[in-house]
Amino acid sequence: MRITPSILTADFTRLGETLESAISSGIDWIHLDVMDGNWVVNRTITFGPALIRSIREKVGSEVFLDCHLMVTNAEETWKQYVDAGVDLVIAHIEAIEDPSALISDLHSAGVQAGLVLNPDTDASTILPYLSSLDLVLIMSVVPGKGGQSFMPEVEEKVRTFRLAIDEQRENGGRNTMLMIDGGIKSHNAKLVADWGIDIAVVGSGLINSKGTISENLDEIFTSINE
Ligand code: DX5
Ligand code: ZN
Numbered sequence: 001m002r003i004t005p006s007i008l009t010a011d012f013t014r015l016g017e018t019l020e021s022a023i024s025s026g027i028d029w030i031h032l033d034v035m036d037g038n039w040v041v042n043r044t045i046t047f048g049p050a051l052i053r054s055i056r057e058k059v060g061s062e063v064f065l066d067c068h069l070m071v072t073n074a075e076e077t078w079k080q081y082v083d084a085g086v087d088l089v090i091a092h093i094e095a096i097e098d099p100s101a102l103i104s105d106l107h108s109a110g111v112q113a114g115l116v117l118n119p120d121t122d123a124s125t126i127l128p129y130l131s132s133l134d135l136v137l138i139m140s141v142v143p144g145k146g147g148q149s150f151m152p153e154v155e156e157k158v159r160t161f162r163l164a165i166d167e168q169r170e171n172g173g174r175n176t177m178l179m180i181d182g183g184i185k186s187h188n189a190k191l192v193a194d195w196g197i198d199i200a201v202v203g204s205g206l207i208n209s210k211g212t213i214s215e216n217l218d219e220i221f222t223s224i225n226e
Helices: 011-025 049-059 074-084 099-106 129-134 152-172 189-195 214-225
Strands: 002-005 029-035 066-068 087-093 112-117 134-141 177-181 199-204
Touching: 002 214, 011 049, 011 214, 049 074, 049 152, 066 074, 066 112, 066 134, 066 189, 074 087, 074 099, 087 099, 087 134, 099 112, 099 129, 099 152, 112 177, 134 152, 134 189, 189 199, 189 214
Parallel strands: 002 029, 002 199, 029 066, 066 087, 087 112, 112 134, 134 177, 177 199
Antiparallel strands: none
């Protein structure tokens, strides 16, 4: 299972150092949490295309950047993030009208397409689009901030997508990536890896005052391989 850091809990006045530290510890995928101050329950604003453009310039072309759009108008604004340099756009199924059109637009623009669902959103909302999706993201917290507690009740949804993706791939279809996001730490990383998660987003479990990113990453990988 791959680990990708969310930079949400980073000190934004030292983001360059944080990115350098992540990359020197072997991280090659960064998860960018975009919130527009409207869509998430606590009305948070995080950052937009301007910061993402700076991050792309900082990390270079080899690091994979995804953007998790927690915004009300992803279908109108997705291109700003593509132009800012992201490789993958992940949009909330709860906030878009025409998933097929968005997926097609993203692929035409040369980037990967992902859909994400909240803890209380049913898998059936995304399964019809699975064959054209590069990634499905399952939220294990209610979107809005880092440092929240993991919600184990998403296990059934993870297993539903794991089975559906494996069947799709075995029938010659797309090998859609399965990602989880929210509350992942060293105490539950192995649990979600065993559920069949491909990539886990880790925010406060990686970027915190307890240890360096490298130390925290080692602790997580050690827990997975125990
Ligand atoms: C929450 C974000 C998550 C969050 C993860 O709305 O989508 O990516 O930053 O942070 P932790 O790992 O601390 O829950
Ligand atoms: Zn996220």
